[in-house]
Amino acid sequence: MVVRLSDVAARAGVSVKTVSNVANGYLHVKPETRERVQAAIDDLNYRPNLSARSLRQGRSGVIALAVPALDMPYFAELTRAVVEAAAERGWTVLVDQTDGLRERELEVASGLRGHLIDGLILSPVGLEVDELERSKEDTPLVLLGEKIAGGPVDHVAVDNVEAARLATDHLLGLGRKRVAAIGYQARADAASGVAPLRRRGYERSLAAAGITVDAELTPQVAGYRRVDGAHAMETLLALPEPPDAVFCFSDLLALGALRVLAERGLRVPEDVALIGFDDIEDGRYSTPSLSTVAPAKDEIARHAVDMLHDRIAGRDAVPARDVRVGFEIVPRESTLGRGQTGPSGP
Template sequence: MTTGGRSSGHVRLKDVAALAGVSMKTVSNVVHGYQHVSPQMRERVQAAIDELGYRPNLTARRLATGRTGMVALALPEMDQPYFAEMARLIGEEATRRGYRILVEQTLGEVEAERAVLRDREEGLVDGVIFHPVRIGTVEIARLQPDTPLVLLGEAALPLTADHVMIDNTAAAHEAVGLLLAQGRRRIAFLAAVRGDITASTRVRLLGYQEALVEAGIDPDPGLVLQSDGFALEDGVRAVSQALESDVDFDAVLCRDDLFALAAMRALDAAGRSVPGEVAVLGWDDTAYARNATPPVSSVSPDKKALATTAFDLLEDRMTGFDGLGRHRLTAYSIAERATTSPAPRPAG
């Protein structure tokens, strides 16, 4: 394959410099990710790199600078829209800063997660952004490698590692508050998944409960719907069983957007209108929610801020910061769409 009239394997540093109209030192600074290069100059050099298809020799770079210019991103499931969107945003942020991304999928398996920390080959990457599911705070603290590390998600908060997330409890509290303000009073939570060892459901369920108590409503255990798994059909089954058992609810707060789609499918099959009879509010504001018919309201983490903040902390670590872990909360909002609206007033 050729790019710009050259075989990408034979493009040299001086070729990039000539095309960009800059010195070889400037190109080297961009390739090595040095921070004192202006954004305009970095963009100019990067355009030349992209046009020529230049690929730096990682071994030579490592010997010259002690850095590879590569960062690992370890996520549970790449076919889930939330993680796919985060991978894209983190990849874009890496490119903007002059890094390349090595993506790993752990599938939430404990040994795969341990391997992210324990078995990483020294010198392959300069840092790791990692969303654990199975391994917790103490184990991460014990296994934390010399390679700089930033954690995402709700699973672990070791004192020695940097961590970025939204305040899930506050977001759930606000989501329930929105539904209450629209006149909903019997708000179900979908779902408590049997065998779920992740923290996401727990912290979101806490915010759900806090909001109800604050509004003077006694939380009803019967409104916390039980599911056998995280798949769409599991959510459909949970809602259908609740409807068949005459569980009375006029809104559903879902732990993710896939469950929101499941709720809508089950409600439609039962002849229940959305949002007329039952409002549906999802979580993560993914393509599932945005492209559904009708579009689904959803708790919307600022994914761009999550990616940017994670990289800010990681670059600090890679350039010498050696303090205690810094825990950062980024913004969220609620994207209101067609599946939430004020409840209809009783006739008469």
């Protein structure tokens, strides 16, 4: 049996307007009246129909978050942070998985959810900026990452070039001479995703140290998962002169690489030092624990939600903003060795 606002009004002996005022926490309702209405709401177990409210108000209180894959820890952790930040605003989050596919990202960006959502936070991988402009929806949109930066849309990211540069510096600072990078992608020149930026930081660091990039030390990967890191590491170890350090463009890549090094009986960091990117929890508990670049995920989430809130509130006049959040180089055992670090853990 469905309970309507008017049922509550009838029971409480007031108008629907008054019930609506109480349900929405408005002022100008006598405490006595408010109490009577609340009692009726409780008695009847009334729940407002959000579709009706949304239809009337033009806002649903639901935002969508579209990430490549929920089962990649970085995105799982980011999703958690976004859901929490959204909850603080009373928003509900609807999660979409794009698998990094251009068409799915485009679908999502072009209003897949038809007015069901008030706004969208999208972490694009395959989408190009011109496609985004062509599909220009009126749904407020915030982009994550640097796939499409400086474009016509709000976006928040870490400074990937600088973070990658410092990560590589960290390896060079250990005295390593052959520093490889795992994460180069075939489509790198097409400015896809973070790869070209982290690549630039890596190369910049080497250049500053007077080292020329050795193409052999930058194998191509198909993706950023453990399996890709494992394959790339195998390639590197097959070289006549393997690297003595590796900067992996994601922690998952690094964990895959770590696994292969262990299989080969190589010591980390003594034989090969390793640093990743993302600071996922897995890396804190691996053996050895994984040095990494830690982006401020909570800040990313908070900024994304705040910016979306501003857009939804109608600050359309404001030009698109590019927000940078902080990051930190977190040295752990995979570069410093055992005993150099404190107890692991979150």
